[in-house]
Amino acid sequence: MIIVLKPQATEAEVNHIIEKVKSLGLTPHVSKGSERTIIGVIGPEDILRVTPLEVFPGVENVIPVLAPFRLVSREFKKDDSIIDLGKGVKIGAKEVVIMAGPCTIENIDSLFEIAREVKKVGATILRGGAFKPRTSPYSFQGLGKAGLQMLREVGNELGMVTVSEVMDSRDVALVADYADVLQIGCRNMQNFNLLKEVGATKKPVVLKRGMASTVKDMLMSAEYILSAGNFSVILCERGIRTFEDSTRNTLDISAVPVVKQLSHLPIIVDPSHAAGKWGLVPALAKAGIAAGADGLLIEVHNHPEEAVSDGAQSLIPERFSSLMGELKGIANSIGRKIS
Ligand code: PEP
Ligand code: MN
16 A cells, blocks of 8 residues: 655654554555655555545545555656665666676686776676576586675776675675675575565665566565665566577566566666577667666676686677667667766
């Protein structure tokens, strides 16, 4: 349920309603907009049916929420959320944010080299996995803490925001110590304990869509993070499993405008894990921005043929650089920009 207050509602009236909601055993989440305040109410709504809040001074309207997600919904927050990622980078505003880097952190030299290349042409966020969700237990599992240390060193040296995946609740504090942004991978989108754990941190989270999840499932997972107190969530469309086998996954480009309709949260597109082949990455990246994505997550490697994971879908820096030129043109044509 969402309580919309009158523009002229006083502080005392707002507090009175908050106290009333709390006394009913429900949890209020207050969103103060430029024109009016909105209170999202979490908990069994039946109680509110016998205690009509419409009658309280300052209340304009009480909207029952049909969608099961509340805090992530547009009804709760009309304006797009802009998330501050630190180091001067914000996502969800006019600027389209580019995250790039290797699938896996392999060693400090190659991470530095790749980071310098992507930064030079406008990427502001460095990606790199230290904990890798591999299909086979015999595949390289990531460098763990040593990889995170490299990521932090390179990020600090170059002034880039860093993003890295956390796969296990037990590692949240460790990854949060080293990375600026936590990534929840597609395989863990519905690992609810992990979602609660990252929700308890103050770190921004990139939440990747599960490969067999609907957009609504993804929004419900985001709701876990927001309801735990962390509103800094960036959704990520990275392709879903379909019967089509010419790509690794099918990029569901419509997820971008659908999320924009249903939610105030920013959404980015990962063309690399959707395509599975580097030659398809530029077209999907361009489509993502044209569809209204707030950013892209792109795998780049200086020697893809030697990459320990996802080399086939990684762009070499030269190709990433020419793609960035094209992306800037597309962003400009829809009234946005890339640094
Ligand atoms: C990744 O970003 O390297 C990754 C493993 O992504 P996903 O969870 O989308 O497969
Ligand atoms: Mn990868």
